[in-house]
Amino acid sequence: MKGIYYVITLYIFLMLPPVANLMESVMIIHMHMQMTLFVIIGFLLAPVLQKKFPRFFEEWNPNGIPGILLFVIVMFYWTLPRSMDEALNLWYIELFKFISLPFLAGVPLRDSWKKVSASVKNGLIILFTLLFIAMGWLYIWSPNQLCNNYLLIDQITLGWGFLLTAVCMISYIAYSYITDLAENI
Amino acid sequence: MEAIKKEYWKDKANKALGISPEDARITKSYLSVAFIAILVGGFLGLLQGMNRAGILELPVWANYYKVLTAHGLLLVVVLSAFFTIGYFYAGLSHSLGGLLPKVRKMAWIGFWMKIFGFVLAVIPILQGDASVMYTFYPPMAAAPMFYIGLVFIVLGVWMLAFGAFINVANWRKNHKGQHIPIISFFATGVFVLLFFGSLPVAIEVFYIIPWAFGWIDTINVMVSRTLFWAFGHTLVNIWYMTAISAWYVFVPKIIDGRRWSDMLTRIVVIALVIMNITGGFHHQIIDPGISESVKYMHVFMSLAIGFPSLMTAYAMFAVFEKTARKKGGRGLVGWYKKMPWGDVRFLAPFIAMVAFIPAGAGGIVQSTNQLNQVVHNSMWVVGHFHLTLGMTVVMTFFGVSYWLVPFVSGRVLTPAINKLGIIQTIVWTVGMVLMSGAMHWVGLLGSPRRTSYSTYFDNATALSWDPYLFFLAIGGTLLMIGVLLQVYAVFNMMFFAPKGETEFPVAEEEEDATPTPMWTERWGLWIVLMLTLVSMAYVIPLVDFIVNAPPGSPPFKTW
Ligand code: HEM
Ligand SMILES: [Cu+2]
Numbered sequence: 001m002k003g004i005y006y007v008i009t010l011y012i013f014l015m016l017p018p019v020a021n022l023m024e025s026v027m028i029i030h031m032h033m034q035m036t037l038f039v040i041i042g043f044l045l046a047p048v049l050q051k052k053f054p055r056f057f058e059e060w061n062p063n064g065i066p067g068i069l070l071f072v073i074v075m076f077y078w079t080l081p082r083s084m085d086e087a088l089n090l091w092y093i094e095l096f097k098f099i100s101l102p103f104l105a106g107v108p109l110r111d112s113w114k115k116v117s118a119s120v121k122n123g124l125i126i127l128f129t130l131l132f133i134a135m136g137w138l139y140i141w142s143p144n145q146l147c148n149n150y151l152l153i154d155q156i157t158l159g160w161g162f163l164l165t166a167v168c169m170i171s172y173i174a175y176s177y178i179t180d181l182a183e184n185i
Numbered sequence: 186m187e188a189i190k191k192e193y194w195k196d197k198a199n200k201a202l203g204i205s206p207e208d209a210r211i212t213k214s215y216l217s218v219a220f221i222a223i224l225v226g227g228f229l230g231l232l233q234g235m236n237r238a239g240i241l242e243l244p245v246w247a248n249y250y251k252v253l254t255a256h257g258l259l260l261v262v263v264l265s266a267f268f269t270i271g272y273f274y275a276g277l278s279h280s281l282g283g284l285l286p287k288v289r290k291m292a293w294i295g296f297w298m299k300i301f302g303f304v305l306a307v308i309p310i311l312q313g314d315a316s317v318m319y320t321f322y323p324p325m326a327a328a329p330m331f332y333i334g335l336v337f338i339v340l341g342v343w344m345l346a347f348g349a350f351i352n353v354a355n356w357r358k359n360h361k362g363q364h365i366p367i368i369s370f371f372a373t374g375v376f377v378l379l380f381f382g383s384l385p386v387a388i389e390v391f392y393i394i395p396w397a398f399g400w401i402d403t404i405n406v407m408v409s410r411t412l413f414w415a416f417g418h419t420l421v422n423i424w425y426m427t428a429i430s431a432w433y434v435f436v437p438k439i440i441d442g443r444r445w446s447d448m449l450t451r452i453v454v455i456a457l458v459i460m461n462i463t464g465g466f467h468h469q470i471i472d473p474g475i476s477e478s479v480k481y482m483h484v485f486m487s488l489a490i491g492f493p494s495l496m497t498a499y500a501m502f503a504v505f506e507k508t509a510r511k512k513g514g515r516g517l518v519g520w521y522k523k524m525p526w527g528d529v530r531f532l533a534p535f536i537a538m539v540a541f542i543p544a545g546a547g548g549i550v551q552s553t554n555q556l557n558q559v560v561h562n563s564m565w566v567v568g569h570f571h572l573t574l575g576m577t578v579v580m581t582f583f584g585v586s587y588w589l590v591p592f593v594s595g596r597v598l599t600p601a602i603n604k605l606g607i608i609q610t611i612v613w614t615v616g617m618v619l620m621s622g623a624m625h626w627v628g629l630l631g632s633p634r635r636t637s638y639s640t641y642f643d644n645a646t647a648l649s650w651d652p653y654l655f656f657l658a659i660g661g662t663l664l665m666i667g668v669l670l671q672v673y674a675v676f677n678m679m680f681f682a683p684k685g686e687t688e689f690p691v692a693e694e695e696e697d698a699t700p701t702p703m704w705t706e707r708w709g710l711w712i713v714l715m716l717t718l719v720s721m722a723y724v725i726p727l728v729d730f731i732v733n734a735p736p737g738s739p740p741f742k743t744w
Binding site for chain 2 (some may be wrong): 020026028029032033096130153155157160161165166167168171172175176179
């Protein structure tokens with residue numbers, strides 16, 4: 001478990017004010033890279049927590065569904081333009097972002113992923129694909145600025161980022177569908 | 186069941202008999218084109234070097250820019266691509282039990298498409314209507330035929346990529362639960378990058394053609410440049426990956442050693458495939474229209490590609506030391522005496538690896554924003570890529586040719602040719618060190634790249650470049666001798682060397698190697714990850730270039 005120190009180093013590095021400011025200066029990097037990295041950090045930290053508090057996870061997340069729900073709620077919250085604005089304006093919301101994304105999204109996702117069935121997994125990917133298409137549509141074609149802190153061009157860029165990610169997720173779904181088929185023949 | 190049995194016997198037969206004549210012919214044709222390209226391209230390089238040194242005034246019909254365009258295309262597009270394809274198709278044929286008849290046909294169609302495209306592109310270059318350099322991005326515009334030729338070259342490449350995919354997929358279907366043989370794994374990675382890396386340039390060319398014909402008046406220069414470099418950078422890394430595949434797979438066998446960890450080798454391939462394309466931005470550090478913070482973040486992406494490269498250096502030296510110690514080598518450095526220095530199949534790739542140390546360091550210099558400002562578009566850059574391509578990659582190709590050519594032509598490497606190869610390696614090393622050293626230095630003194638000889642009205646700074654440019658010409662002359670020796674060796678081995686059997690030298694894994702996990706075979710996943718990373722990287726500048734587009738540029742003919 002030596003790798004854990006790298007993860008903690010990365011976590012601290014991303015929270016350093018100059019690093020955080022740089023990433024937050026571009027809307028799409030704020031949402032698609034910084035936030036994703038925090039979720040990944042939680043994902044990588046999860047095994048340590050699972051080992052330390054096995055009872056806790058067994059009790060609260062026996063079949064994985066509560067964890068997935070928590071993950072979905074936290075992720076949906078952070079795709080709202082308003083919450084990004086608040087994270088930039090209020091230091092305690094920023095702090096909440098730093099904590100909630102790893103520990104309320106990344107950790108529960110890792111803990112649940114092995115427990116839930118394949119259809120829940122696929123359902124989750126499809127749900128996020130649909131969410132991303134909707135967000136892409138919203139950000140590209142919204143005539144108004146949705147965030148006080150970012151320009152319209154940032155918003156359009158983010159919209160295309162959402163759509164492209166959705167395309168990648170669709171390719172992934174198609175790929176796993178095809179290879180599953182191939183393996184079952 | 187029957188099919189599997191047949192497959193098995195075909196495998197066995199292939200191992201015993203080497204390569205089938207049909208498959209050998211494919212590789213021989215590709216290699217021949219590659220080495221003819223280096224002959225002509227090397228000669229043009231010498232002309233340029235002489236011109237830059239002020240020794241030779243080029244006649245009007247062969248002006249400097251025309252020659253430079255041809256040199257770039259011949260060596261970067263023809264030599265490298267044809268060698269890579271010939272080499273990997275031999276690897277696919279050997280490790281997958283022969284090429285499928287369908288794939289063989291595709292390889293030939295691709296071959297002729299590439300040749301046809303190249304002829305189309307060369308005609309306007311010779312006519313002086315396409316001196317746009319091998320980078321060919323707007324606002325300089327060539328005659329439309331040049332770009333149509335490029336379309337055929339790209340289509341040919343796709344043919345070969347899909348041929349490789351079909352062959353690999355077919356093997357996987359018949360060998361469920363097994364790993365793709367390592368050389369085919371490298372080939373898969375390389376063809377995935379060739380296909381996805383050439384998509385952006387295909388889009389660029391389809392955008393340029395109507396502009397070159399005059400059907401549209403202006404073009405978005407930044408979009409075209411960005412699309413070009415997504416391709417240009419990937420192409421460079423494809424050759425690098427081809428070279429390291431030889432280091433990982435064949436060099437250990439030549440020194441009688443074992444391969445380095447199979448799992449980590451495959452992870453290096455996967456990492457290079459996923460992270461590669463976005464490296465294109467480090468060629469645009471001086472470009473306008475990309476915000477500073479985006480450029481800054483791309484420094485990380487470029488350095489991230491450096492990581493698997495460093496792993497390669499570590500891996501190779503670990504293999505060398507282990508092998509030499511097994512043979513009784515002793516001491517901290519004394520084990521070096523146990524290496525087969527007199528074997529060109531080892532010496533050439535070894536020097537290629539050593540050259541990568543300064544070459545990689547130079548690359549890190551160039552990806553640093555501030556240092557890039559110092560060297561951008563100076564002769565330094567030309568020195569850099571003659572080290573990386575002209576030495577690291579091309580010398581590995583030379584080293585490979587000494588067993589690959591005999592292997593595909595059913596002949597053997599004679600001691601005489603081996604000796605010639607050693608001399609060639611030394612000549613090439615000295616020539617390239619002189620030439621690229623002079624280029625690096627004179628670049629730091631401000632000499633621009635891609636510029637015909639000029640003293641700028643006898644300006645003192647420009648005159649101070651002359652001694653270095655003279656060294657450049659001496660290095661270039663040595664290199665030309667090296668080219669002649671190498672081309673002679675290749676065609677001798679292909680047609681005149683004594684008949685016999687040459688082994689396809691794939692090294693074995695260590696006995697106690699940790700088994701490689703099956704997830705390394707999930708190519709679809711790596712491709713999706715790569716596409717996600719590419720979308721993330723390109724969406725910011727491209728949306729900006731398109732939404733905030735300037736009026737655009739008409740075509741220019743600057744020469
Ligand atoms: C006989 C050996 C060679 C000689 C004498 C030579 C010499 C030169 C010279 C003098 C230049 C022009 C620099 C300038 O004025 O900007 C040049 C450019 C170039 N060379 Fe070579 N070179 C040789 C081999 C190679 C090899 C083996 C490769 C790659 C595999 C290569 C790739 C290039 C490329 C890509 C350019 C840049 C073209 C451009 O700027 O458009 N060269 N070379
Ligand atoms: Cu590059």
